[in-house]
Amino acid sequence: MGDGISHPDASLSAQVGTASGPHSGTSGVPIPILEARRISKSLGVAAARIQVIDHVSFDVAEGEFVSVVGPSGCGKTTLLMCLAGLYSLDAGSIQFAGHPITEPPPGLSVVFQDYSRSLLPWKSNLENVVFGMRRLADLSRQTKRETAREILASVGLSRFENHYPWQVSGGMQQRVAIARGLAARSRLLLLDEPLAAVDAQTRAEMQDLVLELAQRYRQSCLLVTHDVDEAVYLSDRVIVLSQRPTRVVEEIMVPLAKPRDQIATREDRLYLDIRHALLERIRALKTSVPATGP
């Protein structure tokens, strides 16, 4: 896996790492594909209702790769569900490609943390990937199947395309779920801890695949992860969230050169410095009480 991957958009690598971020507009200001403005969200009913998200604001620029890290249970999944248009907001607004999100918009796809339950047990792995291509209406069924086959091959699952999801391991199921997200060819891909069940070697390969496809299809990505190394390696920017009710405590730019390299990038001085800063920030969060409002 990973061989045969070319970089047709090599020119992109020259752009990233600059202070203005990738895909800048003519004015030099990045064009946001996603704008979250002071969004709040509570979950649960009656007395059990808890505030999960507390006035969170951030942007994702066109073509940008943003990671969100935060303590477990802080509300990362809830945030992603809101961004996907799957949960309604209590307050604030989200704009995707310039339009307010009220329901899941075309051009946005999600790889759910609960990959196992999000795969349909009566469909083969291939059919599950095809299921994610509903919005590619101009493609014939045949073309969709071929594309799905290629993507399953690129995540190393050629031999398992006719298996059912419950016939393969958790790590493979997670790769089917990622393949389904990638196959939709969306402008923005939301990924919720997509590599948690994948073994270390495959994880590195999958990271490079996601990066490479995001760049090739000019996709923007928002990745939720608990893995700080993964966040720094993949991202143009890392957002740190506080404990629940969660707020943005820090945004760190990652101006590392692209394409990234599993060995060279991870030895880069800048990579190590950013990683260090992030880890310290997160450790400080664990010992402090949740931040108060501005």
Next chain:
Amino acid sequence: MRWSKRLFGVILFFLLWQLISASGLVSAEYFPAATTAARALLGMLATADFWASFATTAVRLFTGLAIALALGLGLALLTARAVLFRRMLDPLVEIMRVLPPPALVPIAIYGLGLGPRMFLFIIVNAAIWPIYINAANALSSTEPMQILTGRAYGYSASQILWRLRFPAALPEIFIGIRIAAGFALLATIAAEMLAGTNGLGYQLYNAGFSLETPQMFALMFVIGVFGVVIQMLTILARRIFISWHTTLAAMAQPL
């Protein structure tokens, strides 16, 4: 292994039957020997009359079951889209489903006469509720992550019903069909016994009350075997339509 054990039980049963009747403890008139009943069965199977009765009963049963399936599923799909409708319907269903099929025979005769519509009414009413209840429950308890997935990838509410909630509900729908098939046989025989002029139930009633006990036992045996065959057909249909679930269920079973 499993089959030989089952067969062993059946053989034991017939041996016991034969022993009891040979012992002279029971009256041979009311309780004929297994061999006498078997001879009556063989004789009966050779008559055109018997096969006409069998065909009549089978047609009634399968027609009723098919109508119950269509109506029950249709109703369940309707309530899946209109929750208010389901709230209104469910109390009625609770009453209808506990009414024993024979209890409906008199009113069905008043309303529909002694013709085929009366039989269909009794059978459909017996078979529709297990199908409806299983389907309605399953359609309203789809795994939430699957629905979120459908919504996230751009499926509309009706597409989610047809492409997610319905296939996800199929295993439970087939359980409903299996229960309904048993109820349909019960209702068919009961209605034929009470109001029939033909069919296996009518023949059984006649044989029983004219003291043709060997024929009576033979007919009971035929109806029993028919019931088993119907159950096997529903299992076969399940295998064909949801083979994935059969494999999944087999995997989940401890070895």
